[in-house]
Amino acid sequence: MLVAPSLLAADFGNLEREMLWFNQSQATQLHLDVMDGVFVPNISFGFPVMECVAQLCEKPLDVHLMIVEPTKFIPQVAALGAHYMNVHYEALAPSWLPALGVGAAEGAEDGEANGDAEIVINALEQIRKAGMHPAITLCPDTPVSVLRPILPHVDMVLLMSVHPGFGGQKFIPATLDRIAELRQLMDGVGSHPLIEVDGGVNHTTAPQLAEAGADVLVAGSYVFRSSEPQAIVAELKAL
Ligand code: DX5
Numbered sequence: 001m002l003v004a005p006s007l008l009a010a011d012f013g014n015l016e017r018e019m020l021w022f023n024q025s026q027a028t029q030l031h032l033d034v035m036d037g038v039f040v041p042n043i044s045f046g047f048p049v050m051e052c053v054a055q056l057c058e059k060p061l062d063v064h065l066m067i068v069e070p071t072k073f074i075p076q077v078a079a080l081g082a083h084y085m086n087v088h089y090e091a092l093a094p095s096w097l098p099a100l101g102v103g104a105a106e107g108a109e110d111g112e113a114n115g116d117a118e119i120v121i122n123a124l125e126q127i128r129k130a131g132m133h134p135a136i137t138l139c140p141d142t143p144v145s146v147l148r149p150i151l152p153h154v155d156m157v158l159l160m161s162v163h164p165g166f167g168g169q170k171f172i173p174a175t176l177d178r179i180a181e182l183r184q185l186m187d188g189v190g191s192h193p194l195i196e197v198d199g200g201v202n203h204t205t206a207p208q209l210a211e212a213g214a215d216v217l218v219a220g221s222y223v224f225r226s227s228e229p230q231a232i233v234a235e236l237k238a239l
């Protein structure tokens, strides 16, 4: 299993110390949750903090942007040296923009409405041109089927297993079926980007996610709030 500890649950007063153990751990990559208070009802951290962390971190950065208009920040995320740039489908597809307070338009479930797929693919191609691996993120209530036209254009799909915005929430069990559905969709399309899952990963849910076919587990509280974070990372890695 690939493991992506989420910095959101770290001790922000001791980032240097956190990165010391992290660099020595079996973690695959560092997950960075950026929130804007618009796409999600919370604000986390921005570029000044991530620049410091990027200096301290010796592993690839997995940047998860929970923000509106994520393409505006492609150059800045690329300048961090990010490996993955995760953007939300709902922040890009016109039919799904929650900031506009609109429900999904007719046909949106197939990713066909209002040119949704074309706009999303264009954003992902911009990310790739900037030298990063594009990843698309889905909120728990967005149908997996919207990804059909998107899959050939991404290196990773991030399925949220909680509603984005806060760490420490309870895992949504329907995620397990969504992983199976996504695998089926990938087989049909013939594209197999990595499947990453984010939210409520712990001792109980991690083995279930491994069994369901997840490739990458994001874990915030479970790792950073533990007295033995390296051991928790090793436990997840061994799944
Ligand atoms: C939630 C973030 C997650 C969060 C996970 O909006 O995207 O990455 O850090 O936190 P835990 O693992 O505590 O649920």
Ligand code: ZN
Pocket (backbone or CB within 6 Å): 006, 031, 032, 033, 064, 198, 218
């Ligand atoms: Zn995240």
